[in-house]
Amino acid sequence: MSEYIEHDRDRVSVGIVSKKFFTFAEPPSAMRLESDARLGPVTIAYETYGALAPDRRNAILVLHALSGDSHVAGYYSAEDEKPGWWDCMVGPGKGIDTEKFFVICSNIIGSCMGSTGPSSINPATGRAYGLDFPVVTIGDMVAAQKALIEHLGIERLLCVVGGSIGGMQVLEWCVRYPETVASAIPLATTMRHSALAIAFNEVARQSIMADPNWNQGDYYSGAHPALGLAVARMIGHITYLSDESMRLKFGRRLQDKSDFSFNFDADFQVESYLRYQGRKFVERFDANSFLYITKAADYYDLIKLHGGGSAVRAFSRVRAKFLVISLPRTGSIRPIRPVTSLRRSRRTVSM
Amino acid sequence: MKSGNNLMRYDLQIIASWIEPGSQVIDLGCGEGDLLQYLITQKGVQGTGIEHNEEKVAHCIEKGLSVLKGDINEEVHDYPEQRFDYVILSQTLQQVYEPAVLIRAMLRIGRKGIVSFPNFSHWDIRRQVFFTGFAPISRQLPYQWYDTPNIRVITLKDFRKFVHEVGFKILKEAAINTHSQDRYGKIVRFLANARATYGIFMIGKV
Numbered sequence: 001m002s003e004y005i006e007h008d009r010d011r012v013s014v015g016i017v018s019k020k021f022f023t024f025a026e027p028p029s030a031m032r033l034e035s036d037a038r039l040g041p042v043t044i045a046y047e048t049y050g051a052l053a054p055d056r057r058n059a060i061l062v063l064h065a066l067s068g069d070s071h072v073a074g075y076y077s078a079e080d081e082k083p084g085w086w087d088c089m090v091g092p093g094k095g096i097d098t099e100k101f102f103v104i105c106s107n108i109i110g111s112c113m114g115s116t117g118p119s120s121i122n123p124a125t126g127r128a129y130g131l132d133f134p135v136v137t138i139g140d141m142v143a144a145q146k147a148l149i150e151h152l153g154i155e156r157l158l159c160v161v162g163g164s165i166g167g168m169q170v171l172e173w174c175v176r177y178p179e180t181v182a183s184a185i186p187l188a189t190t191m192r193h194s195a196l197a198i199a200f201n202e203v204a205r206q207s208i209m210a211d212p213n214w215n216q217g218d219y220y221s222g223a224h225p226a227l228g229l230a231v232a233r234m235i236g237h238i239t240y241l242s243d244e245s246m247r248l249k250f251g252r253r254l255q256d257k258s259d260f261s262f263n264f265d266a267d268f269q270v271e272s273y274l275r276y277q278g279r280k281f282v283e284r285f286d287a288n289s290f291l292y293i294t295k296a297a298d299y300y301d302l303i304k305l306h307g308g309g310s311a312v313r314a315f316s317r318v319r320a321k322f323l324v325i326s327l328p329r330t331g332s333i334r335p336i337r338p339v340t341s342l343r344r345s346r347r348t349v350s351m
Numbered sequence: 352m353k354s355g356n357n358l359m360r361y362d363l364q365i366i367a368s369w370i371e372p373g374s375q376v377i378d379l380g381c382g383e384g385d386l387l388q389y390l391i392t393q394k395g396v397q398g399t400g401i402e403h404n405e406e407k408v409a410h411c412i413e414k415g416l417s418v419l420k421g422d423i424n425e426e427v428h429d430y431p432e433q434r435f436d437y438v439i440l441s442q443t444l445q446q447v448y449e450p451a452v453l454i455r456a457m458l459r460i461g462r463k464g465i466v467s468f469p470n471f472s473h474w475d476i477r478r479q480v481f482f483t484g485f486a487p488i489s490r491q492l493p494y495q496w497y498d499t500p501n502i503r504v505i506t507l508k509d510f511r512k513f514v515h516e517v518g519f520k521i522l523k524e525a526a527i528n529t530h531s532q533d534r535y536g537k538i539v540r541f542l543a544n545a546r547a548t549y550g551i552f553m554i555g556k557v
Contacts, residue, residue: 323412 013083014049014091014098017074019114021045024147031144037134041123044148045114046070046106049090050098052154059154060096061145062086062105063162063169066236066293067285069113072105073098101158106148108141108169110293112286115144118217119286131217136292138165138300142172146180156180160320163187165297174320175306181320188327191311192301200239201294204232208287217288229287230278237277246270352389359385361529361536362467362549366441369465369523369553370396374436377401377461379423379453380443384411391416401426424449427456435461444468444510445492445501451517458519458556467551470526472506474545490533491548507543507550514554523553 023043025031030040047070052059062072064085073090075083090096090103107115110133118133125132149157160173160181167189174184193201211228213219241249250270254260257267266272307314352364359367363386370376372394378387381400384407390396400418402408411418419426423440424447438461440453445468447453457464469491479487486496494501507526514521526547529536539546 321417 012091012093013087014074016077017047017049017071017084018076019045019047019070021114022148022151024151031140031147033134033140034137035135039109039116039134039136039140041116042109042144042147043114043116043120044106044109044144046104046148047072047074047084048152049073049103050101052102052152056154057156057158058100059102059104059149059152059157060159060161061149061157061173062090062096062103063145063160063166063173064105064108065162065164065166066290066297067281068107068166069111070105070107070115071113072103096161104149104152106145108293109144110136110141110289110296112289117286118288118292119220128218128220130220130288133288133292135295135299137296138168138172139176139305141296142169142176145169145173146177149180156182159183159185161185161187162189164189165293168297168300168302171302172300174318174322175302175314178317178319183321183323185323185325187325191303191314193298197239198298200235201298204235205291205294207231207235208290211287214287217291219287224282225287226282229282229285229290230275232287232290233278233281233285234274237274352393358534359389360533362527362533362551363389363441365525365527365538365551366439366465366467367394370394370437372396375434376437376439377430377435378439378441379427379457380440380446381407381411381416381418383407384414384416384418386439386441387411387416387418388414424453427453427460430460432459433462437461437463437465439465441465441467442469445503445505447503450503450513454514454517454519454554458554462555463522464519464554465551466510466554467549468505468510470507470544470547470550471504472508472544473548477545489548505550507547510550510552514552518557519554520557521552522555525551527551 021043023041025040025042027040030038031042032038049072064072068085071084073084073087084090088094090098092099096103107113109115110117112119118129118131120129121127122129122132157180160170161184162170164187167186170184170186171189171191174181208214208225208228211225213223214225214228215222219225250268250273253269254267255269255272260267266275302314303309303311352359352367367386367389370390374396376387376390376396376398378398378400381387381402384400387398387400391398398416400411400416401421401423402411402418403420403422405420408418408420423443438457440457444450444466454464469489471492473489475489476487476492479485488495492499492501511521526539526543527536527549528539528546529548533548536548
């Protein structure tokens with residue numbers, strides 16, 4: 001999520017960190033997914049910062065969104081140009097203080113940054129899963145994270161925090177494992193996607209699937225559907241910004257030009273920005289993972305899954321204290337707010 | 352009564368004294384949470400607040416309070432019936448666009464309401480209008496007419512009449528005269544309408 005990366009002005013950071021791996025659900029104990037399919041073995045890539053207290057009650061789980069990964073903070077090496085995606089927030093003396101807390105972040109399953117996903121090798125075939133990878137849900141992602149937390153010997157998380165799709169995981173954690181979560185900070189998220197949100201994701205997915213290189217997801221030994229994925233990312237970037245903020249950020253300003261070129265190069269700054277974001281994205285992300293993760297986000301419906309249609313009922317089993325942070329109408333998509341239901345079910349909530 | 356290191360405002364001291372230990376309370380327009388913090392720490396109250404100023408909300412969260420950043424007029428409708436023992440609206444009624452709607456909502460979500468406001472019929476306010484011909488400015492109503500958030504002028508008599516017209520009753524009232532940044536004061540009974548800087552009322556259903 002390179003758009004969030006900023007070097008700490010004071011150069012304060014957790015320092016050099018390393019990615020770790022945890023593998024579980026080896027067949028015959030493969031993981032049973034919400035779709036009833038089975039997945040195993042499952043590998044989770046994760047990083048931790050800070051020290052786990054002797055009573056193991058100072059752990060904070062950070063949950064990343066669509067294109068994030070386990071690398072929340074710090075640098076992999078001294079030569080690394082950029083730190084983790086939330087280095088400004090996670091570190092010694094920072095908002096999430098690694099001198100006090102044991103901070104964990106894992107890559108969600110279905111992704112492509114070390115955890116098992118469509119680009120991982122299927123042990124049964126020796127080739128990448130591709131579309132043989134089962135459709136995973138937010139619930140499946142959280143269940144896999146639970147396995148990691150148990151492996152680390154942690155019975156109760158002090159806090160789960162995450163934004164957007166990470167925020168959906170936060171909500172799911174609170175409802176699925178109520179005894180495990182002491183507090184939760186969902187950021188800019190929703191209990192379920194609206195039709196508009198699904199529509200944007202679908203257009204993005206269609207763009208990938210329409211790329212001639214996509215080949216039904218079987219592209220790992222040849223050219224990747226880079227153009228389709230770039231366009232998908234461009235669509236995403238438009239939804240992150242509101243009409244007003246785009247007007248302020250770009251307007252109709254031209255990119256390094258004084259006049260139109262009368263061809264189909266990028267003339268406007270906004271065009272140049274979108275092309276750049278698309279290009280950068282395909283360097284680090286897998287097209288199939290984009291399909292799987294947006295599908296999981298579209299499928300997610302806390303109200304239906306846990307409340308039988310009632311958000312109040314869904315939250316009634318929750319034990320965590322909440323700090324809900326919303327953004328004022330960012331982008332085009334209005335979320336379906338959990339705060340109302342949290343209040344109605346008498347949960348402790350601040351917003 | 353102290354909240355944090357400072358003596359709490361006198362009107363809040365009175366309000367706090369009316370609330371039984373262990374009550375469920377919501378403070379509409381809770382500011383930096385001084386009253387809530389006092390009630391929770393000193394009286395074992397379970398309280399929550401709503402405040403529209405983001406900086407003040409951050410202060411509340413820093414104090415460990417459960418608070419919503421939002422507009423009380425909108426947010427109040429999201430709470431279930433009779434959720435609270437007391438719904439507090441202190442020093443906010445003068446900024447409310449639809450007071451009748453809000454008062455009704457307060458007594459839907461709570462058994463009793465506690466409302467406090469600056470008294471516009473204080474003798475000094477009357478003196479200013481009568482002798483100077485300018486719109487009055489006091490410690491309690493310190494703004495100029497053109498940049499004030501206070502869109503309602505309320506006197507003790509106005510409020511008493513209003514409560515009955517909206518269909519509720521007054522359970523308790525205190526007219527208070529304050530000084531020293533409103534941190535000290537006393538209850539006034541004689542010629543209250545003219546001598547009180549603030550009115551505090553507990554209201555409930557008939």
